[in-house]
Amino acid sequence: TTEFNENPHRRFNILTGEWILVSPHRTKRPWQGKTEKQSMETKPKYDPNCYLCPTNGRMGGAVNPDYKKPFSFVNDFSALLKDVKEEKYENGLLYAESESGICKVVCFSPDHSLTLPLMSREEITDVISLWQQEYKELGAMDGINHVQIFENKGDIMGCSNPHPHGQIWAQRSIPQEVQKKSDRLLAYWKKHQASILEDYIIQELALDERIILENEHFVSLIPYWAVWPYETMIVPKRKIGHIGELSNDGKKAFAEILRKTTIRLDNIFGTSFPYSAGIHQAPTDGKEHPEWHFHMSFYPPLLRSATVKKFMVGYEMFANPQRDITAEQAANTIKALSDVHYSKQ
Amino acid sequence: TTEFNENPHRRFNILTGEWILVSPHRTKRPWQGKTEKQSMETKPKYDPNCYLCPTNGRMGGAVNPDYKKPFSFVNDFSALLKDVKEEKYENGLLYAESESGICKVVCFSPDHSLTLPLMSREEITDVISLWQQEYKELGAMDGINHVQIFENKGDIMGCSNPHPHGQIWAQRSIPQEVQKKSDRLLAYWKKHQASILEDYIIQELALDERIILENEHFVSLIPYWAVWPYETMIVPKRKIGHIGELSNDGKKAFAEILRKTTIRLDNIFGTSFPYSAGIHQAPTDGKEHPEWHFHMSFYPPLLRSATVKKFMVGYEMFANPQRDITAEQAANTIKALSDVHYSKQ
Ligand SMILES: O=P(O)(O)O[C@H]1O[C@H](CO)[C@@H](O)[C@H](O)[C@H]1O
Ligand SMILES: O=P(O)(O)O[C@H]1O[C@H](CO)[C@@H](O)[C@H](O)[C@H]1O
Numbered sequence: 001t002t003e004f005n006e007n008p009h010r011r012f013n014i015l016t017g018e019w020i021l022v023s024p025h026r027t028k029r030p031w032q033g034k035t036e037k038q039s040m041e042t043k044p045k046y047d048p049n050c051y052l053c054p055t056n057g058r059m060g061g062a063v064n065p066d067y068k069k070p071f072s073f074v075n076d077f078s079a080l081l082k083d084v085k086e087e088k089y090e091n092g093l094l095y096a097e098s099e100s101g102i103c104k105v106v107c108f109s110p111d112h113s114l115t116l117p118l119m120s121r122e123e124i125t126d127v128i129s130l131w132q133q134e135y136k137e138l139g140a141m142d143g144i145n146h147v148q149i150f151e152n153k154g155d156i157m158g159c160s161n162p163h164p165h166g167q168i169w170a171q172r173s174i175p176q177e178v179q180k181k182s183d184r185l186l187a188y189w190k191k192h193q194a195s196i197l198e199d200y201i202i203q204e205l206a207l208d209e210r211i212i213l214e215n216e217h218f219v220s221l222i223p224y225w226a227v228w229p230y231e232t233m234i235v236p237k238r239k240i241g242h243i244g245e246l247s248n249d250g251k252k253a254f255a256e257i258l259r260k261t262t263i264r265l266d267n268i269f270g271t272s273f274p275y276s277a278g279i280h281q282a283p284t285d286g287k288e289h290p291e292w293h294f295h296m297s298f299y300p301p302l303l304r305s306a307t308v309k310k311f312m313v314g315y316e317m318f319a320n321p322q323r324d325i326t327a328e329q330a331a332n333t334i335k336a337l338s339d340v341h342y343s344k345q
Numbered sequence: 346t347t348e349f350n351e352n353p354h355r356r357f358n359i360l361t362g363e364w365i366l367v368s369p370h371r372t373k374r375p376w377q378g379k380t381e382k383q384s385m386e387t388k389p390k391y392d393p394n395c396y397l398c399p400t401n402g403r404m405g406g407a408v409n410p411d412y413k414k415p416f417s418f419v420n421d422f423s424a425l426l427k428d429v430k431e432e433k434y435e436n437g438l439l440y441a442e443s444e445s446g447i448c449k450v451v452c453f454s455p456d457h458s459l460t461l462p463l464m465s466r467e468e469i470t471d472v473i474s475l476w477q478q479e480y481k482e483l484g485a486m487d488g489i490n491h492v493q494i495f496e497n498k499g500d501i502m503g504c505s506n507p508h509p510h511g512q513i514w515a516q517r518s519i520p521q522e523v524q525k526k527s528d529r530l531l532a533y534w535k536k537h538q539a540s541i542l543e544d545y546i547i548q549e550l551a552l553d554e555r556i557i558l559e560n561e562h563f564v565s566l567i568p569y570w571a572v573w574p575y576e577t578m579i580v581p582k583r584k585i586g587h588i589g590e591l592s593n594d595g596k597k598a599f600a601e602i603l604r605k606t607t608i609r610l611d612n613i614f615g616t617s618f619p620y621s622a623g624i625h626q627a628p629t630d631g632k633e634h635p636e637w638h639f640h641m642s643f644y645p646p647l648l649r650s651a652t653v654k655k656f657m658v659g660y661e662m663f664a665n666p667q668r669d670i671t672a673e674q675a676a677n678t679i680k681a682l683s684d685v686h687y688s689k690q
Binding site for chain 1: 371440441497501521621658659
């Protein structure tokens with residue numbers, strides 16, 4: 001796969017059917033544009049003004065319990081609401097439909113100062129257990145056909161509170177990013193009675209050009225079609241449709257690779273690495289989904305340093321995503337890093 | 346179309362086939378997250394350190410002529426390169442292909458201090474004339490099947506130089522955002538022998554809920570399926586496949602509506618409104634494209650004020666785009682504004 005390493009080329013995303021433009025020669029471009037503020041402040045373990053810390057009041061008026069383990073609650077400013085009447089609207093070329101759902105916040109830890117890479121494997125395992133519970137409970141609710149678990153980390157990724165937390169938006173319709181993947185996973189499943197992601201991981205392990213970490217159950221790698229500079233994907237080696245199906249051992253292995261992967265991301269620029277992360281998994285629409293193979297992806301914007309990000313703007317919005325460093329270069333950088341967090345070295 | 350104004354719903358984009366989640370009730374959410382720096386500096390008419398000002402040296406070593414009208418040149422750090430050998434790569438589940446093309450920079454004016462909304466109709470007409478020329482010349486080149494004209498305005502939109510300028514990336518393959526629209530325009534054309542966009546504009550003019558401005562040849566409106574808070578689209582009333590087909594009158598009308606639309610965007614928060622803008626038009630692949638109807642879109646990120654933007658992150662990246670204010674609310678805000686730029690009021 002080195003044929004194109006020097007020259008512009010397009011790569012195909014087998015999960016979404018989309019293309020990405022790669023311009024490996026373009027990293028030489030000087031940067032005179034926007035730089036981000038790098039936050040150097042150390043956070044306290046408890047912040048009396050944080051509406052996610054234990055025992056503090058929230059903006060909606062509720063008070064958090066004195067939680068000791070990961071804790072979830074319904075978002076006080078949910079973008080989705082329950083029990084919205086199911087309606088379709090069609091007027092000439094205008095098409096809309098009502099949507100209903102539920103939005104939750106998941107605090108990863110009572111300790112305000114932490115982030116996933118600073119938590120222990122056991123603490124992360126507890127987060128995964130809560131994700132499992134939410135996926136099952138929300139997914140079992142009437143009219144909830146999809147459960148999106150995600151995290152926005154860092155203020156440049158729109159995160160408005162530094163307390164370690166993620167979100168869950170569960171809803172009636174299947175979101176389009178998921179639908180794209182569902183369609184392609186299903187087409188491959190029908191043709192080969194196999195998971196395209198399982199076959200892909202077998203190939204990646206054999207090539208060993210984009211693999212970052214591996215344990216008995218999981219692999220973390222830069223996908224061949226990565227869009228963001230250090231976009232990373234964590235995938236179970238064997239097909240598992242959703243996190244609810246994880247065994248106890250699988251859960252520990254997931255926690256371990258999640259910990260080490262996020263530590264390495266922080267180590268790239270010696271900064272708490274901003275990203276949006278999300279888990280794509282089987283819809284909860286009550287149907288069998290033998291085609292689904294869950295995975296967690298990280299979309300981090302930083303490109304050149306802790307303060308210079310990649311902008312997905314003009315060309316990327318109107319034409320298609322574009323990246324400057326290749327997936328292989330990104331993988332090599334991350335592979336060379338330590339599994340010990342920079343703040344503890 | 347007021348049925349859903351209070352409740353979460355999804356709207357369908359007839360040009361791309363994609364859905365967007367609208368959460369009208371969510372604007373009440375308080376914001377404690379990132380705010381952008383508002384630049385208050387007034388720019389000089391000539392900046393000796395600007396590599397786009399007339400007579401200055403550029404980073405690549407070339408020197409700009411003492412240009413008096415819009416001026417274009419090949420980007421010194423092009424993401425696309427000419428004469429890359431056409432090759433396909435397929436290895437198991439890895440698919441790639443080489444890409445070639447040409448990237449140009451278009452300076453809108455020799456005057457460093459201007460932006461489109463501060464330029465006269467005549468000056469903007471000159472910009473459109475240069476776009477026309479580039480579209481035709483680049484499009485006529487061997488192996489250039491698509492010409493993407495766009496502008497990134499403002500440093501929060503990745504613009505690295507405040508001199509008024511845009512870019513053109515012309516390339517062999519048809520970018521996927523364009524391909525999506527091509528497919529849907531063509532399907533409608535085959536079925537109705539009509540442009541879906543022409544029919545849509547007729548309907549919007551009749552409804553008059555999202556129209557911002559109108560003249561003999563053009564309409565500017567918030568599309569029903571707008572994603573960005575103040576996303577705006579300028580469309581010729583009658584089908585015109587690409588800007589090369591514009592008559593002299595059409596060109597003046599385009600310049601006029603472009604000027605007034607960008608003035609109103611600046612007037613929303615009394616700030617030079619950041620955005621990415623782009624023109625979608627017929628591919629230059631030598632085929633007839635009776636289905637194409639060109640249009641220019643503006644994707645501006647500001648949501649609440651000159652310093653608080655909408656983040657398209659977590660849920661938006663993993664599920665689908667989401668917006669808080671409705672297209673109708675955005676249109677009402679812009680409709681109420683003056684056609685005189687805030688700096689001249
Ligand atoms: O070419 P520029 O202005 O240096 O770069 C800007 O526009 C390009 C095209 O949209 C993007 O790829 C870059 O991320 C952005 O910073
Ligand atoms: O819900 P929050 O953290 O206030 O908001 C953040 O995440 C949401 C889900 O990705 C986005 O819609 C918002 O734009 C972003 O600021």
